[in-house]
Amino acid sequence: SAPHIKARCPKYPGSETQRFPVPDDKVDWNTDWPQYRPVSYTAPSVLIKPVWADQDIRSFSPRFNALDGNVDRRSHEGDYRVEQGMPLNPRGRTGLTGRGLLGRWGPNHAADPIVTRWKRDSAGQQVSHPVSKLPVLQFVSIKRRDCGEWAIPGGMVDPGELVSLTLQREFSEEALNSLAASPQDRERIHERITQLFNSPGLEVYKGYVDDPRNNDNSWMETVAVNFHDDTGNSVSELPLQAGDDAGQVHWIDLDSGLSLYASHSQFLEVVAKERHAHW
Ligand code: RP5
Ligand code: MG
Ligand code: MG
Numbered sequence: 001s002a003p004h005i006k007a008r009c010p011k012y013p014g015s016e017t018q019r020f021p022v023p024d025d026k027v028d029w030n031t032d033w034p035q036y037r038p039v040s041y042t043a044p045s046v047l048i049k050p051v052w053a054d055q056d057i058r059s060f061s062p063r064f065n066a067l068d069g070n071v072d073r074r075s076h077e078g079d080y081r082v083e084q085g086m087p088l089n090p091r092g093r094t095g096l097t098g099r100g101l102l103g104r105w106g107p108n109h110a111a112d113p114i115v116t117r118w119k120r121d122s123a124g125q126q127v128s129h130p131v132s133k134l135p136v137l138q139f140v141s142i143k144r145r146d147c148g149e150w151a152i153p154g155g156m157v158d159p160g161e162l163v164s165l166t167l168q169r170e171f172s173e174e175a176l177n178s179l180a181a182s183p184q185d186r187e188r189i190h191e192r193i194t195q196l197f198n199s200p201g202l203e204v205y206k207g208y209v210d211d212p213r214n215n216d217n218s219w220m221e222t223v224a225v226n227f228h229d230d231t232g233n234s235v236s237e238l239p240l241q242a243g244d245d246a247g248q249v250h251w252i253d254l255d256s257g258l259s260l261y262a263s264h265s266q267f268l269e270v271v272a273k274e275r276h277a278h279w
Contacts, residue, residue, distance in 0.1 A: 003027040004091045006262055007214035012100055013147060017041045019095030027092035029081070038216055042098040052156070053103035057085060064106055070160035075107045076207045076221050089219050091208055096215040105218055111166040112154035112224040112264070114204065114271055115140040115175075115196070117236045119253060124232075129255075129278035137254040137277040139268060140175050140235075142246035144261055147212070151261035152268075153246060154222060163223050168197040177243030189238070196234050201225040204270040210263040224267040228275065254279060 003024050010018055020038045025031065046053050054062065054071075062068055064087050065079045073087075081088040086097075087106035102108045119127040119136040126135045142153045155170035157163055172178035176189050204224050211220040229236050242249040252258070254272045256279050258265050272279035 004094070004208075004210040004214065006210045006212045007089070007091065007094045007219070009212045012041055012096060012215075013212050014043060014101060015041065017096070022093045022095045029088060029092055033093075036093065038093070038095050038097045040098045041096055041100055041215075043101045046099050046101065046103060050103070053099075054105050057105055062105055071104065072109055072157075072159075073104070073106050076223075080106065086217050089214060089216050091210075091219070094215045097217055098215060099218045100215045101213045102215075102218040102220070107221045108218060109157040110154050110209070110220055110222040111157055111163045111170065112152040112205075112222050112267065113167040113171040113197075114152055114224055114226040114267060115171060115229070115235055116226060116254075116271060116275070117229045117232050117251070120232060132278045134276065134278040137272060137275060138251040139254060139271070140171070140240065141250055141252040141260075142174050142242060143248040145245050145247040147261065148247075149261040150252065150258075152224065152264050153249070154224075155245075163225075164197070167201075167223075167225055167227075168193065171197070173244040174242065174246040175240055175249045176238065177241040179243055192238055193235055196227050196229060199227060201227045202271070202274060204274065205267045212262070220262070226271045226274075 008022050012019060017039060026033050062073060064073050064082050066073055075090060077090045080090045116137050116139045119138050121127055128135050141150045144151050153171050153174035157166045172189055178186050178189050204226050206223045207221060209220040209222050214220060240249040254268050269279055
């Protein structure tokens with residue numbers, strides 16, 4: 001796989017901390033680099049010990065590469081290295097150690113629901129792309145409030161939570177604003193989308209995410225699953241409303257020119273190819 005890029009962004013998100021610059025040819029841990037002096041940084045929001053975060057590495061003994069109580073510290077990428085008690089990013093150096101904005105040492109597990117429909121004109125006919133001549137897919141995208149980038153409405157898997165539940169819950173929270181809905185409306189939302197989310201879905205990616213919050217000792221991993229509303233009469237008709245960590249929500253056309261958060265466009269490319277859609 002190509003060396004991670006966003007995990008080496010010069011300025012660490014939400015801070016003024018600058019990463020130690022890591023050139024492409026020094027990303028691999030197997031490349032000797034005695035001059036490497038990564039910056040240590042853990043965000044104040046993590047240091048105050050919220051429930052979703054681990055303790056300081058010196059004050060507890062996590063079981064890495066294992067299911068540790070109900071915290072899954074296994075990686076989708078296989079066993080990662082642990083050196084001097086510290087887990088090592090499976091994709092290599094990032095110029096920063098600690099946890100940054102991430103709660104868990106090692107892998108931080110997320111799930112990404114990719115909800116799609118065919119683009120249609122006002123007469124309800126599928127729209128094809130003028131150049132590729134292939135039908136155009138649209139997906140539900142949210143604008144992240146932390147960085148302003150458009151993204152899949154994904155989120156963290158709670159300890160012990162089934163990924164299938166995370167997918168539906170995060171979609172409801174971020175794209176349908178279920179957290180702010182009345183109990184009645186929440187029930188209605190739930191009824192409308194349960195059928196789609198109970199369908200098997202198409203798993204398009206499982207593994208490391210090139211996320212700007214990553215660092216040498218903690219990183220994002222995800223399971224991205226595509227739920228497709230082929231006829232356009234299930235979620236396609238639901239009113240989208242941004243909620244929780246999403247500032248806006250829209251149906252966006254799938255296209256190779258999309259510039260999205262982390263490595264999300266890579267997941268959408270798989271969806272487009274699998275469904276023989278324009279990319
Ligand atoms: C990305 O961060 C994942 O792909 C997922 O979309 C997201 C989860 O983090 P939060 O949205 O909870 O910040 O790496
Ligand atoms: Mg969320
Ligand atoms: Mg999110």
